[in-house]
Amino acid sequence: MLAFAQKKSLPLGKTIPMNIEKDAVVGITYTLKEANSGDVVETVTEAQPFYFLFGFGNLLEEFEGNLQGKRSGDSFDFKLSPEQAYGPVDSTAIVDLPVSAFMIQGRFAEEYVKEGETIQMQDPDGNALPGKVLKRGLETVTIDFNHPMAGKHLHFAGTVVEVRSATEEELDHGHVHGPGGHHH
Ligand code: ZN
Numbered sequence: 001m002l003a004f005a006q007k008k009s010l011p012l013g014k015t016i017p018m019n020i021e022k023d024a025v026v027g028i029t030y031t032l033k034e035a036n037s038g039d040v041v042e043t044v045t046e047a048q049p050f051y052f053l054f055g056f057g058n059l060l061e062e063f064e065g066n067l068q069g070k071r072s073g074d075s076f077d078f079k080l081s082p083e084q085a086y087g088p089v090d091s092t093a094i095v096d097l098p099v100s101a102f103m104i105q106g107r108f109a110e111e112y113v114k115e116g117e118t119i120q121m122q123d124p125d126g127n128a129l130p131g132k133v134l135k136r137g138l139e140t141v142t143i144d145f146n147h148p149m150a151g152k153h154l155h156f157a158g159t160v161v162e163v164r165s166a167t168e169e170e171l172d173h174g175h176v177h178g179p180g181g182h183h184h
Contacts (some may be wrong), residue, residue, distance in 0.1 A: 008181070009019060009041050009103060012078075013145070015080065017071045017072060017073075017163070018071065018072075018163045018164065019070065019071055019163070020054055020068055020069060020070050020071070020160065020163055020167065021054065021055070021068065021069070022054060022055030023030060023053075023054070023055060023120045023165065023166050023171060023175050024053075024055075024164065024165065024166065025051060025052075025054070025162070025164050025165070025166045025170065026051065026052055026053075026054050026055055026067065026085065026158065026159045026160065026162070026163055027048055027049040027050070027051045027160070027162035027163075028050055028076075028158050028160055029043075029044050029045055029049050029050070029068070029156025029158050029161055030043075030044050030076075030156050030157060030159075031043050031044075031156075031158060032154060032155070032156055033154075033155040034149075034152050034153070034154070034155070034158075035067045035079050035152075035153035035154060035155040036152075037099065038087055039094055041149070041154075044158070046161065047148060048180065049161050049162070049180055050064050050180065051162075051176045051179070051180030051181050052121050052175075052176060053109065053166055053170060053171075053174065053175055053176050054067070054068075054081050056174050056175075058156075058174070060084070060085055061084075062080050062084035063085075063156070064084070066078040066156075067132045067160070069108055070163075070164050071163060072161065072177055073159070073160065074159070075115050075157075075158065075159045075160075076154070076156065076157065076158060076159070076160070077155075077157040077158075077160050078155075078156055078157075079153060079154065079155045080153070080154045080156070081153055082151050082152060083154065085138050085149060085152070085153075085154050086147040086149040086150045086151075086152070086154070087147070087150055087151075087175065088150065088151050089150045089151035090146055090150070093144065093145040093146045094134065094142065094143070094146070095142070095143055095157045096137075096141070096142050096144070096145055097140060097141050097142075098139065098140055098141075098144075099137075099139055099140065101141070112177040113136060113138075113141055114133060115132055115134065115135060115136060116127055116132070117133050118130050118131065118132045118133075118148070119131060119132075119133060119143075121143070122163065123146070129153075131143040132143060132144045132148070141145075157166075158183060163183070
Protein backbone atom coordinates (compact mmCIF):
# COMPACT_ATOMS: atom_id res chain seq x y z
CA MET A 1 0.00 0.00 0.00
CA LEU A 2 2.78 2.39 0.81
CA ALA A 3 4.36 2.00 -2.64
CA PHE A 4 0.97 2.60 -4.21
CA ALA A 5 0.50 5.75 -2.19
CA GLN A 6 3.93 7.05 -3.19
CA LYS A 7 3.20 6.45 -6.84
CA LYS A 8 -0.05 8.36 -6.60
CA SER A 9 1.62 11.33 -4.95
CA LEU A 10 4.10 11.85 -7.79
CA PRO A 11 3.16 14.72 -10.12
CA LEU A 12 1.83 13.49 -13.46
CA GLY A 13 4.43 12.99 -16.14
CA LYS A 14 7.35 13.05 -13.72
CA THR A 15 9.69 10.15 -13.21
CA ILE A 16 12.16 9.71 -10.39
CA PRO A 17 15.57 10.89 -11.60
CA MET A 18 17.96 7.99 -11.92
CA ASN A 19 21.35 7.93 -10.26
CA ILE A 20 24.43 6.82 -12.17
CA GLU A 21 25.04 3.19 -11.21
CA LYS A 22 26.00 -0.07 -12.86
CA ASP A 23 24.03 -0.82 -16.04
CA ALA A 24 23.08 2.85 -16.55
CA VAL A 25 23.51 4.53 -19.91
CA VAL A 26 25.14 7.90 -19.23
CA GLY A 27 25.42 10.93 -21.48
CA ILE A 28 27.88 13.68 -20.54
CA THR A 29 29.40 16.85 -21.91
CA TYR A 30 32.85 17.87 -20.72
CA THR A 31 36.10 19.65 -21.28
CA LEU A 32 39.30 17.72 -20.71
CA LYS A 33 42.36 19.79 -19.90
CA GLU A 34 45.93 18.81 -19.20
CA ALA A 35 45.87 19.80 -15.52
CA ASN A 36 49.38 21.25 -15.25
CA SER A 37 49.47 23.35 -18.42
CA GLY A 38 45.72 24.03 -18.64
CA ASP A 39 45.81 23.09 -22.34
CA VAL A 40 42.43 21.92 -23.63
CA VAL A 41 42.75 18.38 -24.96
CA GLU A 42 39.14 17.61 -25.83
CA THR A 43 35.74 19.34 -25.74
CA VAL A 44 32.45 17.43 -25.89
CA THR A 45 29.39 19.70 -26.23
CA GLU A 46 25.58 19.39 -26.10
CA ALA A 47 25.57 19.03 -29.87
CA GLN A 48 27.07 15.55 -29.52
CA PRO A 49 27.31 14.33 -25.92
CA PHE A 50 29.49 11.36 -25.08
CA TYR A 51 27.45 8.25 -24.19
CA PHE A 52 28.73 5.18 -22.39
CA LEU A 53 27.54 2.15 -20.47
CA PHE A 54 28.45 2.61 -16.82
CA GLY A 55 30.24 -0.12 -14.84
CA PHE A 56 31.44 -2.20 -17.77
CA GLY A 57 35.11 -1.28 -17.57
CA ASN A 58 34.85 0.66 -20.82
CA LEU A 59 36.28 3.79 -19.22
CA LEU A 60 38.95 4.57 -16.65
CA GLU A 61 37.85 3.20 -13.28
CA GLU A 62 38.60 6.48 -11.48
CA PHE A 63 36.67 8.41 -14.12
CA GLU A 64 33.55 6.31 -13.46
CA GLY A 65 34.12 6.52 -9.69
CA ASN A 66 33.84 10.30 -9.85
CA LEU A 67 30.49 10.12 -11.70
CA GLN A 68 28.85 7.40 -9.63
CA GLY A 69 25.61 8.50 -7.93
CA LYS A 70 25.19 11.67 -9.99
CA ARG A 71 21.96 12.52 -11.83
CA SER A 72 21.02 14.27 -15.02
CA GLY A 73 21.81 17.97 -14.62
CA ASP A 74 24.58 17.44 -12.07
CA SER A 75 27.99 18.87 -12.84
CA PHE A 76 31.38 17.35 -12.14
CA ASP A 77 34.91 18.65 -11.81
CA PHE A 78 37.79 16.37 -10.87
CA LYS A 79 41.43 15.59 -11.59
CA LEU A 80 43.14 12.26 -12.23
CA SER A 81 46.81 11.57 -11.66
CA PRO A 82 48.75 9.61 -14.32
CA GLU A 83 48.45 6.55 -12.07
CA GLN A 84 44.65 6.96 -12.06
CA ALA A 85 44.61 7.63 -15.80
CA TYR A 86 46.98 6.44 -18.55
CA GLY A 87 50.02 5.60 -16.47
CA PRO A 88 53.51 7.04 -16.38
CA VAL A 89 55.59 7.46 -19.53
CA ASP A 90 57.25 4.12 -20.32
CA SER A 91 60.74 4.81 -21.68
CA THR A 92 60.88 1.35 -23.31
CA ALA A 93 57.92 2.38 -25.49
CA ILE A 94 60.12 5.03 -27.14
CA VAL A 95 62.07 3.24 -29.85
CA ASP A 96 64.44 3.92 -32.72
CA LEU A 97 63.27 2.21 -35.90
CA PRO A 98 65.33 1.95 -39.09
CA VAL A 99 64.43 4.39 -41.84
CA SER A 100 63.71 1.32 -43.99
CA ALA A 101 60.58 0.71 -41.89
CA PHE A 102 59.07 3.88 -43.35
CA MET A 103 59.46 3.20 -47.05
CA ILE A 104 56.47 3.31 -49.37
CA GLN A 105 57.25 1.93 -52.84
CA GLY A 106 60.99 2.24 -52.22
CA ARG A 107 60.85 5.86 -51.08
CA PHE A 108 60.96 7.34 -47.57
CA ALA A 109 57.42 8.49 -46.73
CA GLU A 110 58.49 11.99 -45.70
CA GLU A 111 55.01 13.44 -46.23
CA TYR A 112 53.81 11.31 -43.26
CA VAL A 113 56.88 10.84 -41.10
CA LYS A 114 57.28 14.34 -39.70
CA GLU A 115 58.37 15.28 -36.21
CA GLY A 116 55.34 15.77 -33.96
CA GLU A 117 52.98 13.82 -36.23
CA THR A 118 51.18 10.68 -35.10
CA ILE A 119 51.32 7.86 -37.62
CA GLN A 120 49.65 4.45 -37.78
CA MET A 121 52.16 1.61 -37.52
CA GLN A 122 51.50 -2.12 -37.22
CA ASP A 123 52.73 -4.56 -34.62
CA PRO A 124 54.01 -8.00 -35.77
CA ASP A 125 50.44 -9.36 -35.50
CA GLY A 126 49.11 -6.69 -37.84
CA ASN A 127 47.32 -4.67 -35.15
CA ALA A 128 47.20 -0.91 -35.65
CA LEU A 129 49.56 0.88 -33.31
CA PRO A 130 49.63 4.67 -33.30
CA GLY A 131 53.01 6.24 -32.64
CA LYS A 132 54.26 9.81 -32.46
CA VAL A 133 57.31 10.79 -34.48
CA LEU A 134 59.80 12.37 -32.06
CA LYS A 135 62.86 12.65 -34.26
CA ARG A 136 63.89 11.82 -37.78
CA GLY A 137 67.55 10.89 -37.98
CA LEU A 138 69.64 9.86 -40.96
CA GLU A 139 69.36 6.15 -40.27
CA THR A 140 66.63 5.88 -37.66
CA VAL A 141 63.31 7.44 -36.75
CA THR A 142 62.43 7.78 -33.05
CA ILE A 143 58.81 6.79 -32.38
CA ASP A 144 56.92 7.17 -29.09
CA PHE A 145 54.30 4.43 -28.66
CA ASN A 146 53.11 5.68 -25.27
CA HIS A 147 49.48 6.69 -24.91
CA PRO A 148 49.29 10.41 -25.82
CA MET A 149 48.10 11.18 -22.27
CA ALA A 150 50.68 9.01 -20.49
CA GLY A 151 52.43 10.87 -17.67
CA LYS A 152 49.80 13.61 -17.66
CA HIS A 153 47.45 14.85 -14.96
CA LEU A 154 43.93 15.09 -16.38
CA HIS A 155 41.28 17.63 -15.43
CA PHE A 156 37.69 16.80 -16.40
CA ALA A 157 34.86 19.32 -15.91
CA GLY A 158 31.36 18.91 -17.31
CA THR A 159 27.71 18.06 -16.90
CA VAL A 160 25.64 14.89 -16.85
CA VAL A 161 23.01 15.36 -19.59
CA GLU A 162 21.24 11.99 -19.48
CA VAL A 163 20.97 8.91 -17.26
CA ARG A 164 18.73 6.00 -18.26
CA SER A 165 18.53 2.25 -17.79
CA ALA A 166 20.32 0.20 -20.42
CA THR A 167 18.21 -2.13 -22.55
CA GLU A 168 18.71 -5.92 -22.40
CA GLU A 169 20.38 -5.72 -25.80
CA GLU A 170 22.80 -3.00 -24.69
CA LEU A 171 23.77 -5.01 -21.61
CA ASP A 172 24.25 -8.05 -23.81
CA HIS A 173 26.51 -6.16 -26.24
CA GLY A 174 28.32 -4.16 -23.56
CA HIS A 175 27.82 -0.83 -25.33
CA VAL A 176 25.24 1.90 -25.92
CA HIS A 177 22.86 1.85 -28.90
CA GLY A 178 21.01 4.74 -30.50
CA PRO A 179 22.09 8.41 -30.41
CA GLY A 180 25.73 8.70 -29.37
CA GLY A 181 26.16 4.92 -29.45
CA HIS A 182 26.61 2.06 -31.87
CA HIS A 183 24.40 1.73 -34.95
CA HIS A 184 24.13 -1.83 -36.20
ZN1 ZN B 1 25.40 -3.53 -30.07
